[in-house]
Amino acid sequence: MSSSKAAGPGPGRSRQTQIFVDGLGGTRPLVPVAPERLQEAARRKLDGAAFAYLAGGAGAERTMRANLEAFSAVKLLPRRLRGSAARDLSVDLFGHTSPAPVLLAPLGVLELAHPEADLAVGRAAAALGVPFIFSSQASEPMERVAAAMDAVQAGAPRWFQLYWGTDEQVTRSFVRRAEAIGAQAIVLTLDTTLLGWRPRDLDLGHLPFLRGQGLAQYLTDEHFRAGLAGVTLPAASPRPSPALLRTAASLAAHGRKFGLSLPQMRAAAAHFTASYTRPDLQWDDLSRLREWTSLPIVLKGILHPDDAREAARRGMDGLIVSNHGGRQIDGEVGSLTMLPRVVEAAGDLPVLLDSGVRTGADVAKALTLGARAVLLGRPYAYGLALAAEAGVTEVLRNIVAEFDLTLGLLGAHSARDLGPDHLA
Numbered sequence: 001m002s003s004s005k006a007a008g009p010g011p012g013r014s015r016q017t018q019i020f021v022d023g024l025g026g027t028r029p030l031v032p033v034a035p036e037r038l039q040e041a042a043r044r045k046l047d048g049a050a051f052a053y054l055a056g057g058a059g060a061e062r063t064m065r066a067n068l069e070a071f072s073a074v075k076l077l078p079r080r081l082r083g084s085a086a087r088d089l090s091v092d093l094f095g096h097t098s099p100a101p102v103l104l105a106p107l108g109v110l111e112l113a114h115p116e117a118d119l120a121v122g123r124a125a126a127a128l129g130v131p132f133i134f135s136s137q138a139s140e141p142m143e144r145v146a147a148a149m150d151a152v153q154a155g156a157p158r159w160f161q162l163y164w165g166t167d168e169q170v171t172r173s174f175v176r177r178a179e180a181i182g183a184q185a186i187v188l189t190l191d192t193t194l195l196g197w198r199p200r201d202l203d204l205g206h207l208p209f210l211r212g213q214g215l216a217q218y219l220t221d222e223h224f225r226a227g228l229a230g231v232t233l234p235a236a237s238p239r240p241s242p243a244l245l246r247t248a249a250s251l252a253a254h255g256r257k258f259g260l261s262l263p264q265m266r267a268a269a270a271h272f273t274a275s276y277t278r279p280d281l282q283w284d285d286l287s288r289l290r291e292w293t294s295l296p297i298v299l300k301g302i303l304h305p306d307d308a309r310e311a312a313r314r315g316m317d318g319l320i321v322s323n324h325g326g327r328q329i330d331g332e333v334g335s336l337t338m339l340p341r342v343v344e345a346a347g348d349l350p351v352l353l354d355s356g357v358r359t360g361a362d363v364a365k366a367l368t369l370g371a372r373a374v375l376l377g378r379p380y381a382y383g384l385a386l387a388a389e390a391g392v393t394e395v396l397r398n399i400v401a402e403f404d405l406t407l408g409l410l411g412a413h414s415a416r417d418l419g420p421d422h423l424a
């Protein structure tokens with residue numbers, strides 16, 4: 001995704017020009033360009049429970065709104081007569097050059113958006129050369145997604161997001177598997193040591209994992225599977241309701257995919273719920289992860305500057321400023337609001353940001369405030385819902401094209417040029 005392909009002159013047409021030229025022949029973009037219309041189109045397409053899970057946040061969703069408001073509050077300040085015809089969008093991430101300062105955030109249970117789930121996202125990411133962070137809660141095992149990406153572009157960049165569970169054998173096994181599939185970094189998520197209070201899901205009584213969804217990393221893990229034998233289950237209901245029958249059908253379907261019986265799947269859902277996270281994880285535990293792997297370790301969910309300093313002291317390699325898209329604590333601060341202080345505290349550690357990035361101008365704002373790159377979350381899930389791989393590709397291309405134009409209009413030559421000079 002060089003700048004010449006994303007926008008501006010050069011061998012390929014800019015995305016913007018392409019859209020207008022296509023419009024002459026009556027062809028419209030596959031997915032709406034504006035973020036609100038993108039979300040609305042996905043809402044219309046998806047069933048209610050799936051959309052609730054993807055779009056919903058914690059509590060009254062105040063933090064979800066605060067994330068967007070934090071972007072609104074930052075105002076860019078352009079410079080004149082110093083722009084360049086082609087911009088360099090690339091950034092360096094742990095020794096690898098990325099074509100644009102965007103990564104695909106780890107999103108669990110992408111099968112809720114589209115049956116091709118992580119495979120479609122992986123192919124889109126690989127074609128553009130943008131890193132895809134595989135979720136611990138993915139719908140497809142990391143080995144399959146890596147292979148699908150390699151089929152598009154050998155060695156296409158992938159990272160792995162880790163939830164630290166109570167069975168450390170499983171946690172360690174995930175890290176080993178991530179190394180084996182060529183992950184370039186381990187992202188340890190720190191803000192979901194407990195599942196947030198999410199009214200949209202609570203009102204529907206809907207948690208996908210209990211139906212066997214979003215468990216692909218676990219169901220394909222020998223250590224997790226070894227733990228299933230010890231799980232005791234309540235007796236199955238003798239006269240199951242239609243809803244319970246649908247749950248059993250979903251569990252059985254996921255079991256078939258991974259060679260597990262229905263009773264094993266019931267055990268797996270229970271075992272996962274009891275073990276996927278550790279509310280009592282401590283800073284000292286990180287020393288073990290540091291010993292397990294020499295891959296860069298990136299802590300996701302950092303908001304407090306003192307936590308950034310602690311991470312640096314503990315030998316971590318990078319930080320992601322994030323509040324999990326407002327899905328965890330209702331009332332916590334908007335993610336972008338904390339970025340400058342975290343960047344200052346982080347010293348040499350690269351700082352990424354997510355939660356509320358919706359447009360290319362948002363990407364520019366995060367970079368002017370010191371982020372090396374941003375993670376895109378919900379918008380690509382909506383693209384996936386609307387048009388599978390092609391939908392993800394379009395969402396990414398649109399955001400990167402707007403970022404490139406914003407860079408040019410600000411009078412910046414490269415993504416690395418953005419800084420305080422471009423803030424009002």
Ligand SMILES: Cc1cc2nc3c(=O)[nH]c(=O)nc-3n(C[C@H](O)[C@H](O)[C@H](O)COP(=O)(O)O)c2cc1C
Pocket residue numbers: 053054055105106107108109135136137138161189300322323324325326327354355356357376377378379
């Ligand atoms: C449906 C959904 C599932 C998610 N699953 C995970 C996950 O498995 N692991 C993780 O670290 N973050 C997860 N996140 C958080 C994202 O990585 C990211 O922090 C968040 O989506 C950013 O907010 P935004 O999408 O509103 O910009 C999830 C977010 C959503 C919306």
Ligand SMILES: O=C(O)C(=O)c1ccccc1
Pocket residue numbers: 108137192195276324327
């Ligand atoms: O949905 C999420 O945001 C998420 O990351 C998660 C992960 C594990 C269990 C429940 C939710």
